[in-house]
Amino acid sequence: MGTPARISSDNEVAEPLPGERPLARTRPSSRVGGWSPTSWKAKPDPQAIRYDDPVAVERVVARIEALPPLVSSWEVERLRSLIADAQLGRRFLLQGGDCAETTRDCRADTIVNKLEILLKMSLVLIVGGRKPVVRVGRFAGQYAKPRSRPTEVRGGVELPSYFGDLVNGPEFTPEARRPDPERMLSCYQHSAMTLNFVRSFSAGGLSDLKHPECWDLSFSEREDLPLSVRESFQATTRQLGDALRCMDALGGAGNELSRIEFFTSHEGLNLHYESAQTRAAPSRDEHYDLTTHMPWLGERTRALDGAHVEFLRGISNPIGIKLGPTVSPVDVLRLLDTLNPREIPGRIVLITRMGADRVEDTLPPLLEVVKRAGRRVLWICDPMHGNTITTSSGIKTREFGSIMREIEQTYDAHDACGTHLGGVHFELTGDDVTECIGGGVREEDLSRAYETLCDPRLNQAQALELSYCIARRMRASL
Numbered sequence: 001m002g003t004p005a006r007i008s009s010d011n012e013v014a015e016p017l018p019g020e021r022p023l024a025r026t027r028p029s030s031r032v033g034g035w036s037p038t039s040w041k042a043k044p045d046p047q048a049i050r051y052d053d054p055v056a057v058e059r060v061v062a063r064i065e066a067l068p069p070l071v072s073s074w075e076v077e078r079l080r081s082l083i084a085d086a087q088l089g090r091r092f093l094l095q096g097g098d099c100a101e102t103t104r105d106c107r108a109d110t111i112v113n114k115l116e117i118l119l120k121m122s123l124v125l126i127v128g129g130r131k132p133v134v135r136v137g138r139f140a141g142q143y144a145k146p147r148s149r150p151t152e153v154r155g156g157v158e159l160p161s162y163f164g165d166l167v168n169g170p171e172f173t174p175e176a177r178r179p180d181p182e183r184m185l186s187c188y189q190h191s192a193m194t195l196n197f198v199r200s201f202s203a204g205g206l207s208d209l210k211h212p213e214c215w216d217l218s219f220s221e222r223e224d225l226p227l228s229v230r231e232s233f234q235a236t237t238r239q240l241g242d243a244l245r246c247m248d249a250l251g252g253a254g255n256e257l258s259r260i261e262f263f264t265s266h267e268g269l270n271l272h273y274e275s276a277q278t279r280a281a282p283s284r285d286e287h288y289d290l291t292t293h294m295p296w297l298g299e300r301t302r303a304l305d306g307a308h309v310e311f312l313r314g315i316s317n318p319i320g321i322k323l324g325p326t327v328s329p330v331d332v333l334r335l336l337d338t339l340n341p342r343e344i345p346g347r348i349v350l351i352t353r354m355g356a357d358r359v360e361d362t363l364p365p366l367l368e369v370v371k372r373a374g375r376r377v378l379w380i381c382d383p384m385h386g387n388t389i390t391t392s393s394g395i396k397t398r399e400f401g402s403i404m405r406e407i408e409q410t411y412d413a414h415d416a417c418g419t420h421l422g423g424v425h426f427e428l429t430g431d432d433v434t435e436c437i438g439g440g441v442r443e444e445d446l447s448r449a450y451e452t453l454c455d456p457r458l459n460q461a462q463a464l465e466l467s468y469c470i471a472r473r474m475r476a477s478l
Contacts, residue, residue: 064277067188067277073288099138100455106190128470136293137263144167202261275311309338321349323352439461
């Protein structure tokens with residue numbers, strides 16, 4: 001992501017495609033029959049926002065349509081090519097970030113912390129898996145959240161649910177909870193600022209990461225960790241330090257760390273916003289959703305006859321599809337037929353989120369049916385959403401051990417099926433929050449720094465510990 005620049009062969013940023021010009025919005029696509037950027041409006045949308053002023057919505061959408069795209073089509077194509085490599089086992093995808101971004105967190109320190117934890121995790125995974133890592137951040141657009149109910153009741157008062165800063169505010173007042181279309185424009189602006197900072201950060205140097213022995217490895221001293229695990233953490237850190245110092249000693253090679261690629265992803269939830277930035281490439285019969293590099297379908301939006309599948313089937317971005325324990329193998333094949341009928345490499349990322357207690361029963365049938373059908377997909381594991389629990393005091397959290405257990409069982413299922421796990425998907429932050437228990441955080445610690453407005457996230461130490469555990473599993477399978 002960022003200004004196209006030539007770097008190493010493993011991390012080369014694609015140049016603009018020949019003849020590339022600013023993308024047109026109105027050009028029809030003959031590639032997908034009956035589709036247009038707004039054909040979703042004729043389909044049912046279970047997450048539709050109930051705006052009280054449709055004219056204001058159209059006015060804001062028209063303003064966003066006229067603004068420059070947030071990402072470029074060649075960046076999207078670059079990510080799709082990297083995912084195609086990952087589908088063949090040549091790369092590993094790391095996806096992570098906030099459960100729901102807020103505009104108030106569009107700050108330099110918050111963004112840097114998220115970028116640095118993703119970069120640190122990716123370096124650990126590179127050492128473990130001996131392959132390049134594709135970094136995808138849930139940022140610069142993850143401003144909308146699906147809800148199980150359109151309204152919320154507190155103390156006998158019923159108001160619209162909080163659907164993320166793209167729609168309304170978290171405060172439980174009629175004014176804050178009123179869906180406001182102007183928020184789409186505000187979130188576009190904050191996404192643009194975030195992307196600008198990410199690009200400058202990526203090009204500006206990451207010299208502090210050349211000293212991984214200075215990373216926070218306090219988790220490796222916990223008494224509940226076996227000695228062999230602690231030694232593995234420390235050995236991997238030494239390997240990282242040696243490799244990075246060697247690159248630095250070679251001169252220009254070490255400078256490659258200053259041109260790391262980051263891509264963006266978010267759930268394509270509010271289709272007014274997504275379709276407003278959907279453009280046709282003038283030199284190719286392709287449409288792109290240019291709010292992000294990789295939009296995804298959630299558990300609540302992947303109905304075959306729904307608005308979200310209708311919208312995503314016509315764009316050329318890589319698409320993530322969240323698969324929970326209720327999805328059937330037939331449903332998965334139908335989704336693949338609808339969203340990738342031409343079997344385009346790098347198009348589909350299947351994100352499984354079964355829960356540690358259900359992986360063994362629910363995942364193998366999906367792996368088998370996709371394998372037998374010969375479909376080319378990238379399987380990645382989201383061990384967060386299926387492992388949400390509520391404490392005795394009513395706090396929503398996730399247990400670190402369950403998260404790790406789902407990852408291990410997902411690896412086991414792929415090994416048994418002869419497929420491969422090609423990535424992981426985490427809700428995390430680079431800040432020192434206490435939202436998930438385990439990994440050094442006790443239940444009584446949750447109140448110390450529980451800051452999320454939606455789902456609990458891993459803190460930096462927990463996320464880094466998970467990356468070491470995954471790296472050990474990757475190394476063992478080499």
